[in-house]
Amino acid sequence: xxxxxxxxxxxxxxxxxxxxxxxxxxxxxxxxxADAVKAEQDGFTVFPLDEALAKARDEDALVVLAVPLxxxxxxxxxxxxxxxxxxVTSVKGPVSDAVHRYAxxxxxxxxxxxxxxxxxxxxxxxxxxxxGAAWVVTPEQLDDVLIDxxxxxxxxxxxxxxxxxxxxxxxxxxxxxxxxxMAAVLAAVGADGGPLALALAAGSFGDGxxxxxxxxxxxxxxxxxxxxxxxxxxxDALGRLGAARGSLASTGGLAKTIDAGHQARQQLVTxxxxxxxxxxxxxPEALDALRSLGAxxxxxxxxxxxxxxAETS
Amino acid sequence: xxxxxxxxxxxxxxxxxxxxxxxxxxxxxxxxxADAVKAEQDGFTVFPLDEALAKARDEDALVVLAVPLxxxxxxxxxxxxxxxxxxVTSVKGPVSDAVHRYAxxxxxxxxxxxxxxxxxxxxxxxxxxxxGAAWVVTPEQLDDVLIDxxxxxxxxxxxxxxxxxxxxxxxxxxxxxxxxxMAAVLAAVGADGGPLALALAAGSFGDGxxxxxxxxxxxxxxxxxxxxxxxxxxxDALGRLGAARGSLASTGGLAKTIDAGHQARQQLVTxxxxxxxxxxxxxPEALDALRSLGAxxxxxxxxxxxxxxAETS
Numbered sequence: 001x002x003x004x005x006x007x008x009x010x011x012x013x014x015x016x017x018x019x020x021x022x023x024x025x026x027x028x029x030x031x032x033x034a035d036a037v038k039a040e041q042d043g044f045t046v047f048p049l050d051e052a053l054a055k056a057r058d059e060d061a062l063v064v065l066a067v068p069l070x071x072x073x074x075x076x077x078x079x080x081x082x083x084x085x086x087x088v089t090s091v092k093g094p095v096s097d098a099v100h101r102y103a104x105x106x107x108x109x110x111x112x113x114x115x116x117x118x119x120x121x122x123x124x125x126x127x128x129x130x131x132g133a134a135w136v137v138t139p140e141q142l143d144d145v146l147i148d149x150x151x152x153x154x155x156x157x158x159x160x161x162x163x164x165x166x167x168x169x170x171x172x173x174x175x176x177x178x179x180x181x182m183a184a185v186l187a188a189v190g191a192d193g194g195p196l197a198l199a200l201a202a203g204s205f206g207d208g209x210x211x212x213x214x215x216x217x218x219x220x221x222x223x224x225x226x227x228x229x230x231x232x233x234x235x236d237a238l239g240r241l242g243a244a245r246g247s248l249a250s251t252g253g254l255a256k257t258i259d260a261g262h263q264a265r266q267q268l269v270t271x272x273x274x275x276x277x278x279x280x281x282x283x284p285e286a287l288d289a290l291r292s293l294g295a296x297x298x299x300x301x302x303x304x305x306x307x308x309x310a311e312t313s
Numbered sequence: 314x315x316x317x318x319x320x321x322x323x324x325x326x327x328x329x330x331x332x333x334x335x336x337x338x339x340x341x342x343x344x345x346x347a348d349a350v351k352a353e354q355d356g357f358t359v360f361p362l363d364e365a366l367a368k369a370r371d372e373d374a375l376v377v378l379a380v381p382l383x384x385x386x387x388x389x390x391x392x393x394x395x396x397x398x399x400x401v402t403s404v405k406g407p408v409s410d411a412v413h414r415y416a417x418x419x420x421x422x423x424x425x426x427x428x429x430x431x432x433x434x435x436x437x438x439x440x441x442x443x444x445g446a447a448w449v450v451t452p453e454q455l456d457d458v459l460i461d462x463x464x465x466x467x468x469x470x471x472x473x474x475x476x477x478x479x480x481x482x483x484x485x486x487x488x489x490x491x492x493x494x495m496a497a498v499l500a501a502v503g504a505d506g507g508p509l510a511l512a513l514a515a516g517s518f519g520d521g522x523x524x525x526x527x528x529x530x531x532x533x534x535x536x537x538x539x540x541x542x543x544x545x546x547x548x549d550a551l552g553r554l555g556a557a558r559g560s561l562a563s564t565g566g567l568a569k570t571i572d573a574g575h576q577a578r579q580q581l582v583t584x585x586x587x588x589x590x591x592x593x594x595x596x597p598e599a600l601d602a603l604r605s606l607g608a609x610x611x612x613x614x615x616x617x618x619x620x621x622x623a624e625t626s
Contacts, residue, residue: 181567186550188553196484196607209581211516237502254537
C-alpha cells in the first residue's frame, strides 16, 4: 500500500490521515502549529512542510493537499517535480488551474470527498468520516496515480464518483455552496425579526440555518473559490424565489414552488435502482467512460487490479 | 382540570390530545375517518364533529381547533355560542378574523405551539411533542379562557409566549414559512443539476432541503394562509440574496452575507440571559404587559393561580 502524506490537518485532512492509518498505511502530515501539535499528541507523525514534501517525493508517497483554497498556491510551489498529488478541495477547476501553473511537473489527479460538518479543525476529524460518502475524482489521464487516489478513497469507506472539473464545480455550486448562501440569507432574515422571531424558531429554521454555524472564513473561501458556477446557481435560486414571490402576490398560490421542491426532495431521498458495470481501466476508451460516469449518476465501489467495479443509476 | 376536546387529530391535534390525557385530563376528539380510526384504536374517544362540539359546550370544555387553515371556517360554523375555544393554527390574524366572522359568540384565545416535524397524521403525534417548545397565545382580553389555554400549554411541557396576532404572523413568516419556501427553491435548484448533483449532495443540502419533504398541501395551506407577512419575508430574502449575487459578481466576495448569517445563527443557538418577572393577571395593565412580552423575547414558564411566573431576555 502506498504511503500517504497529508498537507493540512483540519477536519478533512485530519480525517484522511486517520482513515489512511486505520487502513494500515504509513502516513505523515504537515500542518499549521495548532493542528500539528494536536495531531502529534494523538500519536501521528508531523513534519515541517518542506520536509514532509521531500520525504513524500523520496518515498514516492501520495500527497493529499488539504489546505483551504487560498493557501493552495503556496503549498504547490513547494511540491517536487514527479510527486504523486491529489487534493480534497471543494472546487476542482481552480485547483487544476493552480496545479498547471504552480506545480506543472506534479503527477496530479483532483479529488473531493463530499463530507463535512459545521465543525472544523483536527479535533473534529474522524477515521470514519468518509464511510458511505461520495469521493469525487477528476482524472485528466489514466495512470497509476488515479489508481492510487481511487484506492485511497475506497480504503476510507467512500465510493468514487469520477467526473470532470467543470461538471463537479457546477454540481457542488448547487448542492454545497448555494446551501451555505441560502442558510446565511435565511438566518439573517430570521434575526431581522427580532427576539420574538428567534424565540419562536423551531425545526424548519434550525435545519435551514444549520450550516450558517460553520466558520465564516472557510465558507467564504469555499464559495468565493467557485464564483462562476455559484453565480449560475444563485441566479437559478433568485429566479425560482422571484417566481414564488410573483405567484404568491398575484394569485396567492405557491403550488408550483412547493410541489417542485417536494418532488426534488423525494428524488434526493429515494435511492435509485443501480445497474452494475465493470470498467477495464487499461482500455483505450476508459478515460471517457470514467469521466462520463458521474454525470450518469454512476460510481465506483471496488477496484480489482485495473478493473473497476462500478454501478450507474 | 378542564376537559379538552380536540378537533382535528393530525400531528399537532393528535399530540395535544395525547398530552392533555397524559396530564390527567378528560379528553375527546373529532377527526376525519383515517385519523379517527387510528385514535380509537389507540384507546381515545372520538365523536362525530357535531356531537364532540355539543359535548364540549355542555361540559364547558376547552375546544382546541387543530384542522388546517382552509378547513377552519367549516368547523367554526358549528361551534356553539359561549364555547371556550383556542386553536393551534400557524397563522393568527386570519384565524382571529374567521372566528369573529363565523363564531363571534365563542370565547376565543388564539394559540400556536411551535412544534412540527416533516411527518404528519395521527401516528406521527406524541404526548411529549411540545416539551420545551414555545406555545404562542394571542389574547384579546384577559379572562378565564386565557388561563385555560396557558394552563393547557404548560401542562404539555411548553412555555407560553404571549403576543399579538400581527407580531406572531410577521415572526412565523420569517422563521417558519420562509424556511419552507427557501427549502423548496433549494431542492429544485439542486435537482436541476441532474444525477451528479444529487449523487454528491451531503450535509448542507440535506439540512437545507429537509422540510421540503413535508406534505405539500399542508405547507401550501400554511404559507398561503400567511400571504401578506410572507411576502415581506420573501422580499427581504430576495433583497439579501440579490445583494449576495451583486457582491459575488462585482468583487468576488461574500463577506457581508456569510458574516451576517453566521452572526444570526450564533444569536439563535446562544441562550440569552433571562430576567425573572411575575405578572398579576388580575391587574388592569396585565393585558398590555402580556401582549408586549413576546416582542421582548419573554415567556411564561408557570402559573400560580392568577399570577404568571415569566422571564424576559
